[in-house]
Amino acid sequence: MLGESDHSLRKFVAPEFVFGAGASRLAGRYARNFGVHRVLLVSDPGVASCPWFDDICRSLDDAGISWAPFSGVSENPRSAEVMRGAEIYEAEECGGIVAVGGGSPMDCAKGIGIVSSNNQNILSFEGVDKVRMPGPPLICIPTTAGSAADVSQFAIINDEVQKRKIAIISKALVPDISLLDPLPLTTLPPEVTVNCGMDVLSHAIEAYVSNASSPVTDLHARKAIDLIVRSLPGAVERPDDIDARFATMMASLHAGLAFSNASLGAVHALAHALGGYLDLSHGLANALLLESVVAFNYAAAPDRYGEIGRIMQAPAGGGKKALVSRIRAFRSSLGIAGTIADAGCERSDIPSLAARAIADPCLATNPKDITLEDIGRIYEAAF
């Protein structure tokens, strides 16, 4: 187990970020600071219709930054959408990107940036450190508390032909600045709030038990678990509660700083395969797999999982069973009561899902070695 006495070499990468009420209205000022005159404004149709979106556009206008809109991004951003965005970026002669939205627009924007600078298909970047040239200046404004794409070295893109999600992991994907404003979160529907919150919890737990964790990522992971468990129910019950929203945003930030540097594990590997196949919400896919993966991994990192149980206030001394029950009770209390079968998964899908999951780079840092057969059994346990 890693601890303060572990002297393994580790690095920690984080973008500059500004957080607090009104941060999103700094978009224009930062774009101007980067010396950019025209940006591609990447969002999705839901985001572009929200009242606070106009304030972000106005901040660009006020700073003398012209912008070309691109909102052709679906929930699980597809490779064709990234390539289309890159075409528009070129045609509109943009010099930077502003991404406004949840993980999907931000991941799409990251993809557009590296496609533009490297002139390669987005799918060719799959894996770790495959990006040669960094993208143009990227400003991220997250409007959900979940993906942490605004601080992470990750982009997840859907290969719609193979029906699988690919993970691109590179320092070139860390935004140049993130503007973290709790106001946009107040217009999130409850279901999205819950799914994103379960993504935060999954990030924090996976980073904490990752075999690439460090004393620095541990701090952020522990804080994220505590914050999300305390604040998510309030954010769901009272969507306008800016304090609860701010707390979920900070939880997402801490979890993002942890997992971007410690990486993830089997929950995300299996969720990428499941979500890509069924076009499921990413957070929901994680929520439906988290307990089964914790049960599988527990014996490989009992102290770490024990600490997670303590933070989540699982019954003391209850071990694996208590933690798994606590996670199940938490997600059920927020309205995610089903299984992967309820989400549309068939038992006959398991072999092809397992074959996709075993290739996911997130598995490299899972605390326990995992085989194709193990993955099949974990999916089976989540039915």
Ligand SMILES: [Fe+2]
């Ligand atoms: Fe995630």
